[in-house]
Amino acid sequence: MSEFIFSDLTFENKERPLNEFPKIALQLRKDVITSLFYAGSGHSGGSLGMADVFAVMYFGGLMRYNPSNWLSSIRDRFVLSAGHISPILYATLARAGFFPPDELKSLRKLGSRLQGHPGLDVELPGIETSAGSLGQGVSIAVGMAISHRHLDKTDQLVFTVTGDGELQEGSVWEAAMTASNFKLGNLCWIVDNNDCQIDGRVHEVMNIYPLQEKFEAFGFNVITIDGHNYSQIYSTLKDFKNNSSKSEKPNCIIAKTFMGKGISFMEDDYRWHGVPPNKEQAIKALSELELLEKQIIELNKIN
Amino acid sequence: MSEFIFSDLTFENKERPLNEFPKIALQLRKDVITSLFYAGSGHSGGSLGMADVFAVMYFGGLMRYNPSNWLSSIRDRFVLSAGHISPILYATLARAGFFPPDELKSLRKLGSRLQGHPGLDVELPGIETSAGSLGQGVSIAVGMAISHRHLDKTDQLVFTVTGDGELQEGSVWEAAMTASNFKLGNLCWIVDNNDCQIDGRVHEVMNIYPLQEKFEAFGFNVITIDGHNYSQIYSTLKDFKNNSSKSEKPNCIIAKTFMGKGISFMEDDYRWHGVPPNKEQAIKALSELELLEKQIIELNKIN
């Protein structure tokens, strides 16, 4: 089935016109769907919802990385704290050239480097830390940011993504407190604010709001954006990058997203948190994405 | 040495004029000094700093308890989360009649019911839970408040005291989040805000400020008071009690205190966090307190 083949396509990491992001995000969404279909288990909802953010973060010439020498000591770092949305990270890394996209079909299989939750032990290029226990990644990111800013004294940036349900973990607030104490202007913490978690709506399972006020009270620069608006994502990340070396405050981007974004029957439905598409659903999802792709191409022609 | 004898004195728990609290607090401070002197180890600073709050909380007719039937199912609850300031709790319980004051001299000794940090296993009347690992007590208090409000449907109140350094523990913010989610208007969380912890000033060791904003962002009614001003302590606790059954918000009292309050050579000095007075210091401290007592008596005569 042609839908389920992974092309070799990779994308460059460079400054690019905003209208190029949709098709990158689209490719990432296709990869998420396809790899999860192969896996037969895993987390569709959050992975799809964060595709737009990942597209801009990795392919907009903002984050400095080099897939062919990925452990370079001057790289910027990305730490996935919400380990369960590994499919979007794997898709991104594959399309950035860290490893062959075809490996995406090994997701969650015995012997794969694409563990259900990222594992450092299997040595997949681009993976900075193991993850899967919520809340830990952001403290790891803080550790890296301290190292860069206060020990190495470099201008390396540290990006991290947490879920919004994840903010219920107290250790996350320990990390927040430390980030502002150490004036980690080089830290960019993106919250995937889809108001969904496993048991339901975040504000119903255990309300975390008001969010902006919480982060502000913990000493952050906070900005709330539409996590599907490329222009907002880009300019916010760009601002972070530009101001980072002068800034004495850590940065929090509250990205309002929809779980399952892009697939009609998944969108904004928390029941898709941890479920993969079956074959039928995968085909439907991929054809929706292809339709969208055609529209995007048309749109780009007009503009 | 007469200084080191524990009288049998107890105080009633009743509504009383504000000018009666100083001498109660004074007695508690004496007991703290004396018991710590006997113990030869333990936490002077926080215990002395909270004497005024404890005096009002236990002896102002606010909290409902019955020392001769202390496990009564309709009692209000007090949970000490900052377990290390047990000396002030022990002194208070002794002076409230939970056990003979003379037992205070067994503090921290082998076989004593007055463990260094409160232990439930030794069954000292008035102790609601073991403590000593920072941050846990407040979650226990939340559990009790849930039980009273949502299961037993009684109007029992739950008081808890944490330190300010203690607020660096992430689990404390988990407790805070839950408290507001479950609308625990019956919970009164007092923060001993002395800006001291073991390694130094709280704002230097790991800054927790702004505090009021943090608790507000976590959904609390917050009020900041002078933790040595009886009138402020009393009216704040009284307001809590009066509004508790209608209130849908948990309450946080940020009590600005001085570590070691009442003893000239200990006041506002974090190095007294975990040290007991030696004999000379104990005598000096007790004589300072006696001087103060005389002044209070004089003052009361005039008014």
Added chain:
Amino acid sequence: MNFEKIEKIPTRKGFGEGLVKLGEENQNVVVLGGDITGSVLTSFFKEKFPERFFSIGIAEQNATTIAAGLALSGKVPFFASYSAFSAFRNADQLRISVAYNNVNVKIGGGHSGVTVGPDGATHQSLEEISFIRTLPNMTLIVPSDYNQTKKATVAIGRMIGPSFLRFGRSAVPSFTSQETPFEIGKANILTEGNDVAIVACGTLVWESLVAAEKLKKEKGIKARVIDMHTIKPIDYNTIIDAARDCGCIVTAEEHQVHGGLGGAVAEVVVKNFPVPIEFVGIPDRFGLSGEPEELMEYFGLTSNTLINSALRAITRRDKGFDLIRHIKEINK
């Protein structure tokens, strides 16, 4: 026992149903959710008794300690999450507020072991038997199938004191019946035999039965299979009898070979009746993504491994105690 056509049911279903049963018989039973209620099936209770269900979100420390507060107010609180998070993220709270306080808190550790499958190492708890059994005052139960899990759930809900129940995600052979006895602290002897004892818990009990059957059929060896569902307090008598009667033991668990059931049995044995033991478990490494059955095979948690271990234990017993193997092999 029909080894071919045995029905498979997840143990977590027993946990969920047991909670409902407890909820029916005791008004004071309450359940705390950790945002995985549909996974560990506390959802059954939630549906039936919504007013006694409290959603705490993703905050295992807090949930555990709130449970202690509820217990101190006369309730019988259960809190369940994935065992990786309800045994470790809250370890200090388990130690102080639950075990030291000695309160009536019940913790469910679901999705334990490698059989949680493709989620991978972080989710595959393989160290909690060791930690939990070391805590004073705790009761620790690792049931072996659906029926037993249900009984164990009800049993810990009826007893007074802190307890931890470790169960799994995937469907496993349901080989005990509603009538099979279950008593906390009393191991079940499933097959009679004096040639070798296999002391197992959880998913490995079924593998032990398969191994015993093959040992009998293929080698004429009679293995005594012991379902050591209660790890703490451990059933000393049954272990000592097995050591005396069989002279050698194999332990089997979906847990590290260090510190777990094997360690507990070893402690009893050397303190009472030293005999050779072979440990079957995870060889001191973290898990991996894969399908549950693939992983059990990959890590050697199978009847075949048990058979080899039994034969090795018997050889060691018969050759006497001088069979020192090369350190490489010892360290396996």
Added chain:
Amino acid sequence: MNFEKIEKIPTRKGFGEGLVKLGEENQNVVVLGGDITGSVLTSFFKEKFPERFFSIGIAEQNATTIAAGLALSGKVPFFASYSAFSAFRNADQLRISVAYNNVNVKIGGGHSGVTVGPDGATHQSLEEISFIRTLPNMTLIVPSDYNQTKKATVAIGRMIGPSFLRFGRSAVPSFTSQETPFEIGKANILTEGNDVAIVACGTLVWESLVAAEKLKKEKGIKARVIDMHTIKPIDYNTIIDAARDCGCIVTAEEHQVHGGLGGAVAEVVVKNFPVPIEFVGIPDRFGLSGEPEELMEYFGLTSNTLINSALRAITRRDKGFDLIRHIKEINK
């Protein structure tokens, strides 16, 4: 050895000094404070290398994970707190971010055991050997005196990989010298003897030496005292030799009798050379306030207990393996 006039120095001093030494030899060594720097003596490092010291406050989870982040950035981070909090409050972080990540993080667990004294049970960590040694990839060291603690600190700072060092608060006999060898994973045999082996760690090593001396003088029994400073990886060969040569073992530790050093030794023994073992440790209960020496006495962590245990072990060995004691006694 002069048993009367031995100097006493706290092991934590060795930790603090070891850190300074490491700080001098390696620029990448950094230390995280947990608001008890003066207690666990990370304060020495802080004073000497303030730019490489980071105060994290009271947040053990975060400190542990930040350490992992630092290690992933090429640093050699140490984080130390009271062992009760640096082994349990952060247990999940130790498991995932440190052990599974297999990063170069070093954890100090100070104020361990009952010798922390009057602070009482919450502060008396007695369960962490069990937990830490069950984690794959970890190195666990429990040094026995000041000099050894210093050497162990330097050794874990020089090796690559996650490690945990458990030490104490109170002054204890300083019986090794600067020249005494120390190698991770290689136990030190302190006295020669083939009558009984005493395998001890931490504060109990000294008590073992005292016991051995008395056993020799008073009973003519030659005990082989083994300082098993490294609990993980455990020194199999030395244990197996002791089992073969002596035929019985006593283990001794300031830790629960379950799951700790005793458990580790039992596992090696039954897997290789089963012999009777007597366990000296805390009998499955929490601690109490009291002075360190009172508590050691109260809980029977003394040379006298060791002597009795040694005699019992010898009797059990000589009477053969049929000496089943009453269950009450077994359960001690």
